Amino acid sequence: MTKKLSIRDIGRELGISITTVSFILNGKAKEKRISAALTEKVLKFVEEVNFKPNMMAQGLRTGKSKIICLMVEDISNNLLFAQVARLIEEEAHNKGYRIIYCSTGNKKEKALELIRLFRDRSIDGYIITPPEGIENEVQSLINEGIPVVLIDRNLPKLKCSHVVIENLNSTHEAINHLISNGFKNIAFVTLDSDQTQMADRLAGYEKAVSEHGLKSYVKKLGFHESPDLNINEIVSFLDENRDIDAVFFSTNYIGVWGLQAIKILNLLIPKDIAVISFDDQDLFKFYSPSITVVAQPVPHISNHIIKLMLNALEEKDTTVHEIVLPAKLIVRESSALKNA
Amino acid sequence: MTKKLSIRDIGRELGISITTVSFILNGKAKEKRISAALTEKVLKFVEEVNFKPNMMAQGLRTGKSKIICLMVEDISNNLLFAQVARLIEEEAHNKGYRIIYCSTGNKKEKALELIRLFRDRSIDGYIITPPEGIENEVQSLINEGIPVVLIDRNLPKLKCSHVVIENLNSTHEAINHLISNGFKNIAFVTLDSDQTQMADRLAGYEKAVSEHGLKSYVKKLGFHESPDLNINEIVSFLDENRDIDAVFFSTNYIGVWGLQAIKILNLLIPKDIAVISFDDQDLFKFYSPSITVVAQPVPHISNHIIKLMLNALEEKDTTVHEIVLPAKLIVRESSALKNA
């Protein structure tokens, strides 16, 4: 309840100028030749009265807000993003940064609107899962010297730091696993999207299938608001292609829809149809049968993201870092040996 | 790339004082008797050059940061919190507020540390899922006139606005549902915690059980870091009480642990043991059998939270609002009529 302290109060209390206090608080005591004795005294006093500089004033003067924006597809929709949010939070706090979040719903317009909303609002850095079509806005952030780290997917037209996983290789490996377990008519259900992560997963599928001379069954879902419409699309697709004996869902919520579709069709996993989904989650681990997944190394990913961001912010590192991390095939019951 | 505009530039450009510009931008034109013509002219110009006031400067002068802190247990652990985060985000943005988040892990020390970190950092308001023992810090926020809305649970020692659900009644209803479906030895698995939401759920259980003269089986789990230890505790509990024919899990992650425990014990749901869990999620909906749950009205809850917060911030409404919303029993396969 005591009135808020300012650097001016500190100076008055100790009989010194605010300049000196500021230098000491910013670790410039040595550089500015403030005596060790005075430095010590000020730091001790500041500690005692628990003085915290006013961030607004600091921000106004320095032009830095110490705020990082985390722009994800939907923080409530994809556990991956919530987990990343959780993991980067602590490290950011340790370095004195706060994180604000926002969700684009994977909509270009929403993303543009949000970037424009935050622009000129002194956000120090952006961590973004970019929808397609926001290249220009991202580029202009970069042009202004604002650090941007893209995550989950890349914008290939841009030279911009990003942290993604080996989508092609890991999908390739997963499809090969199905093939070596005896499945021959393997379907790939994905979104009708050109985003790099989706394109790479599809490429991994196509590669494996063509290497083994198998037929390719690809279903690209439209963007329906309602899950039910998506489930219906999957039901129709599987129903019209009864020779399919295995299916790969290219992302976790498609996986969830897929399981429902399979339940509706009354198919048995893996006897009638084997299943692998991208992204692990409780549902897949505890489902009966448990579902084989390609799991992303979330802590590893998060570490890289926040390291890149903090490095760009604190060390003014403007190098473009392209981090590609391996994903892991976790084999469970849903992809067991055919007819075993 | 054009240098950032300030209110001063606007004034210079139009040949008027910054005072006038400021009044107009703050909607005080009428009140301050600025002519309609000039007001129009300024607004048009501001629109044209896309001027956005510097939030740091505004914040420094007004003492308001336009930032709300959302402090949850774990944004990645409980879908409820991620969903709330998502739903309050847009409304907050509409009113010009940003949301920063942080996770307490339900630890008192972490919560205190975070509040202290953000204190004196000009956060305009706090939305908190409070662990026990942070009453004093919350009270001192309130004393300073900073709006606080507690969510998911209450701190009964405090007069503080909160948004919770009818934990007692909804649990009572769920247990009654089990009873009327023929179950007699109903267990209640919860956390060893005095938090109000947990206490109320337990009270709802005890009430139903005692009203029907049934035996009470309550298991309070310790706080283990590892899920496996919790699962083991549930396994032992169920194994030592083989007469239990139904179990209520008091929160969603306990529900997930419980399902695993039941799988380990090779019990059939609902034949060997009926199951109800608090909080709905995909896993419960799609599980085989599907799991009966007490579902929270997440959009409804979120609406109330952000309304309360914005009202306190914008209208200076200091009334204590105690919002208690109904929860909904969603009956699924896991609680089907005994021996049906």
Place this chain on the structure above:
DNA sequence: AAAAAATGCTAAATCGATTTAGCGATATTT
């Protein structure tokens, strides 16, 4: 017609920090 009130606008102080330029005292060099 003089006094009072309303109109339309602005000068300047202020919020709390950072940072540039520089001042007086002591120490070192020549």
Place this chain on the structure above:
DNA sequence: AAATATCGCTAAATCGATTTAGCATTTTTT
């Protein structure tokens, strides 16, 4: 001993907004 350098610290400008007090005019009242 005078000139120079170093030491230890500070005055004042600045960031970009808000807000109080008030100054000319014009209009209304008496």
